[in-house]
Amino acid sequence: MEAIEERNQQLEIDDKKYIWHPFTQMQDYVKEESLIIESGDGCILTDIHGNEYIDGVSSLWTNVHGHRKKAIDSAIKKQLDKIAHSTLLGLSNVPAIRYAKKIVEITPKDLTRVFYSDSGSTAVEIALKIAFQYQQQAQDGNPEKKKFISLYNSYHGDTIGSVSVGGIDLFHSMYKHLLFESIKAESPYCYRCAFGKSYPGCKLECLSGLEEIMSTHANEVTAMVIEPLVQGASGMLLQPPGYLKKVRELCDKYNIFMIADEVAVGFGKTGKMFACEHEDVTPDIMALAKGISGGYLSLAATLATEKIYKGFLGKYEEFKTFFHGHTYTGNPLACAAAIANLEIFEEEKVLNKLQAKIEHFKQRLQSFTFLDNVGDVRQCGIMAGIEIVADKDTKEPFPPGKRIGQRVMKKARKRGLIIRPLGDVIVLMPPLSISIDEIDRLCDITYESIQSAKKQE
Ligand SMILES: *Cc1c(COP(=O)(O)O)cnc(C)c1O
DSSP states (O other): OHHHHHHHHHHHHHHHHHOOOTTOOHHHHTTSOOOOEEEEEBTEEEETTSOEEEETTHHHHTOSSOBTOHHHHHHHHHHHTTOSOOOOSSOOOHHHHHHHHHHHHHSOTTEEEEEEESSHHHHHHHHHHHHHHHHHHSTTOOTTOOEEEEETTOOOOSSHHHHHTOOOHHHHGGGGGGSOOOEEEOOOOGGGOTTSOOTTTTOSHHHHHHHHHHHHHGGGEEEEEEOSSEEOTTTOEEOOTTHHHHHHHHHHHTTOEEEEEOTTTTTTTTSSSSGGGGGTOOOSEEEEOGGGGTTSSOOEEEEEEHHHHHTTOSOGGGOOSOOOOOTTTTOHHHHHHHHHHHHHHHHTTHHHHHHHHHHHHHHHHHGGGGSTTEEEEEEETTEEEEEEOSBTTTTBOOOGGGOHHHHHHHHHHHTTEEOOOBTTEEEEOOOTTOOHHHHHHHHHHHHHHHHHHHHTO
């Protein structure tokens, strides 16, 4: 017992001494109690002291079927007995081939080619470079088309290219001198509509603005990047029905590629395998990561249409090659996990079973709208955002110094739930494998935590 206590204390000291945590103000972090995870099982995470928590944000939106899922564990172990890594640069490997075939079969129909990488950011970065290079060299390309359109409040990752198409000032404005220019359109943030309208009376005025931008810049724009259905990182902002389909139509009308960033919404989170399916949309390029390996290992894929792929073919000395490739691209262990992830979807009829959970989640979330400081509750599938405001009538937010989201998070931790808010938006996004009972606990704890965080005003 003594030894364990000692080990734990040392871990807490060393965590604060050696690790620079992502998206974290370290000056605060080192003063606060740390939470160090030791193990997980299903939707439950256990810390080094043996305390249990519901994994309320599926380990940052990655986990799909729960932790220590037998079929994924054994797929990785089985692959490990063959080989852990080999390269896709000039060679191939068995799981990478098998997965590419499987993912092409289930993604929207025109997507036929799979380019692997390791994270959501790289998947988007690759999408941007492909869309750019296509115009430079393809037979029907147009070298003048060099720019990108993206939405305010969008998040596409943290590398310089993906930040260039990002639209969250808090994360992105610091780097503005490093970025390439991209053209921003208003996002459909209905709770705080940029046009002061409300849906459906608005007739999707945000789309008129987008069309104006597209028609003005069609000659210089190669692609529009969009998170289909839900802008995740800016606080689970939902696009009204019909919005995505209309974006697809506008992209076609102005000869602009549509890049769907399904990094957050892919793999069942919205209730369908991919968010684009809700609106029957086929993008020209699709970025996948987060849930792709069931939340086990770093893996990402950028899918493209045959037309785009062909734009990169030619004699070597024409230099149409896509000169891009990360060292761990198509890692066999990660691909083995990704295959198992898809097999579980089929074998356990995960999406069928999910529908009742989504309905239950929806009912439970309704009660939150009656809380004094809840301005808006947004849900799509198993993803939800609860926007906390200081004043419900004026929608006035709390001053940033109040750190209201952080306070709710801390209250939830004490009650056995791990969440990570986005500013003042409380995000809930459990693994798809969550049970109805666990949804109840997740909602009960969140509800109490919002109430008690506010009492301290
Ligand atoms: C998380 C996220 C990314 C970035 O993925 P990383 O794996 O963190 O690089 C990109 N796009 C969207 C929509 C995301 O939610």
